[in-house]
Amino acid sequence: MKPLAPISSSARVVLGISFFILFVAAWSYATFGGFVSKTFLANPLTMLRDGWWLLTTQGFLFDIGMTIWRVIGGFVLAALLAVPIGILMGAYKPIEAFLEPFVSFARYLPASAFIPLLILWAGIGELQKLLVIFIGSVFQLILMVAVTVGSVRRDLVEASLTLGARDAGVLKRVLIPSAAPGIAEILRLVLGWAWTYVIVAELIGSSSGIGHMIIDSQALLATGQIIFGIIVIGIIGLISDYAFKAANRAMFPWSLI
Amino acid sequence: MSKLVIENVSRIFPAVGGGTPTRALEPTNLCVADNDFVTILGPSGCGKSTLLRMVAGLDRPTTGRILLDGRAITGPGADRGMVFQSYTLFPWLTVSENISFGLRERGISPRERNAIAGEWLDKVGLTSFANHFPKQLSGGMQQRTAIARALANSPEILLLDEPFGALDNQTRALMQELLLGIWERERKTVIFVTHDIEEAVFLASRVVVMSARPGRIKADVAVDLPHPRHYTIKTSPEFSALKARLTEEIRVEAVLAAEVH
Ligand SMILES: Nc1ncnc2c1ncn2[C@@H]1O[C@H](COP(=O)(O)OP(=O)(O)O)[C@@H](O)[C@H]1O
Ligand SMILES: [Mg+2]
Numbered sequence: 001m002k003p004l005a006p007i008s009s010s011a012r013v014v015l016g017i018s019f020f021i022l023f024v025a026a027w028s029y030a031t032f033g034g035f036v037s038k039t040f041l042a043n044p045l046t047m048l049r050d051g052w053w054l055l056t057t058q059g060f061l062f063d064i065g066m067t068i069w070r071v072i073g074g075f076v077l078a079a080l081l082a083v084p085i086g087i088l089m090g091a092y093k094p095i096e097a098f099l100e101p102f103v104s105f106a107r108y109l110p111a112s113a114f115i116p117l118l119i120l121w122a123g124i125g126e127l128q129k130l131l132v133i134f135i136g137s138v139f140q141l142i143l144m145v146a147v148t149v150g151s152v153r154r155d156l157v158e159a160s161l162t163l164g165a166r167d168a169g170v171l172k173r174v175l176i177p178s179a180a181p182g183i184a185e186i187l188r189l190v191l192g193w194a195w196t197y198v199i200v201a202e203l204i205g206s207s208s209g210i211g212h213m214i215i216d217s218q219a220l221l222a223t224g225q226i227i228f229g230i231i232v233i234g235i236i237g238l239i240s241d242y243a244f245k246a247a248n249r250a251m252f253p254w255s256l257i
Numbered sequence: 258m259s260k261l262v263i264e265n266v267s268r269i270f271p272a273v274g275g276g277t278p279t280r281a282l283e284p285t286n287l288c289v290a291d292n293d294f295v296t297i298l299g300p301s302g303c304g305k306s307t308l309l310r311m312v313a314g315l316d317r318p319t320t321g322r323i324l325l326d327g328r329a330i331t332g333p334g335a336d337r338g339m340v341f342q343s344y345t346l347f348p349w350l351t352v353s354e355n356i357s358f359g360l361r362e363r364g365i366s367p368r369e370r371n372a373i374a375g376e377w378l379d380k381v382g383l384t385s386f387a388n389h390f391p392k393q394l395s396g397g398m399q400q401r402t403a404i405a406r407a408l409a410n411s412p413e414i415l416l417l418d419e420p421f422g423a424l425d426n427q428t429r430a431l432m433q434e435l436l437l438g439i440w441e442r443e444r445k446t447v448i449f450v451t452h453d454i455e456e457a458v459f460l461a462s463r464v465v466v467m468s469a470r471p472g473r474i475k476a477d478v479a480v481d482l483p484h485p486r487h488y489t490i491k492t493s494p495e496f497s498a499l500k501a502r503l504t505e506e507i508r509v510e511a512v513l514a515a516e517v518h
Binding site: 153155156158159160161162163164165166169173174177178180252253254255257 | 338341347349350359406410
């Protein structure tokens, strides 16, 4: 193997899939071979059977839908607030000086630690779930967007100034378009983190969602169902990641040349 | 009649981390006539970029002032177009959109913008690349676009900071002819910074030689070669004589600069 040498796209797919196969093979070996007790780890077949049962008789599709809606709802709220604030922070140093210390502090507050408080404030309804995801994402988004906008090439800004751009023009037609692919990439990354918060939110005081199913299954020692739930989360994450990447490629063709 | 007046302009960069302040430019006086093509020639580090950036309004003089058409320069503006040494096309805009960037900032209608961009694409020979993105162009094409972008905005004065410095020799020679051809037709006021003697003589009607750091003007040489100039002029005796004279002037400075750095 040569460092950094590219590989063909078919080789990429084959290699990517073969790791999944290897993973399932190791799992099968450990479980079917009797190296791990059934109580602790279900085998792949049990997992699939439990999953089918969940989907067909337990209305698990509804749970999946609920979880997706919560992630997207909380994340969209966070993005709607964070992206404009982050852009302003990156562009205007006084705003950055005003907000940056607080946001940096708030960023380290674990969203999960807010769950008891949020239950007190907002009950155990949907609002509480959305708020957990919101709190978990919004500060990260603000900081990362601010850094991206603040590090736009200085010489491009200078070029626009010598072409007659004023403050608003520099912001709208240089800083924002230049930072846009970076911001889209940040959204993709933080959406991944939002998935962790939603499951934690659903583990506590919830009557629906993938996290709720997982905590119920724990009481029944149904490891097959738990693993099925985890795998469903992974698959949804993978799909949304690919969708995001494809959307970014379509929106910002210039950034890939 | 002077288009641009540089009066007593100096620039001292404040010290960083307990060092000594950098005297980038000693108090400098320079007048540039309307429609003139002036090249500023000097070894690297002598304050050429600093001077040009102050004319563009991207940097402020420590002392002195700069007047364009009698008005003091206080910041950057569309009346002073600039072409940088680094590639500064906007990567998210096509070549054509890059050229009309300044027109758009001035609120000119899309139809008129397109017409003007079309003209400039033609003048710099990039019509068939109108819808390419900058990263799809060679270095020479990018700088041609940058020149078109600055001129499409019809500035009072065009400032160029070693625009061909990163290009290979053949491309550079072609770019010099292209720029000179445009100037011979449009007769804009131009200040062109370079460390290349041949380039300075070929383009200019006047070469201003700067000394090594701290920079100041040490010679001001008129170039009376006729226009339109053809590249063959580079082998004429007059050209060689000018080149020899400037080589002598700059050699002393280059030796000094080498000792400083
Ligand atoms: N922003 C700055 N801060 C501190 N020193 C600078 C800055 N810009 C330029 N200088 C210094 O000023 C001197 C002149 O630089 P410059 O004008 O870029 O020279 P040239 O363009 O002739 O090569 C150099 O010694 C450089 O290190
Ligand atoms: Mg320079």
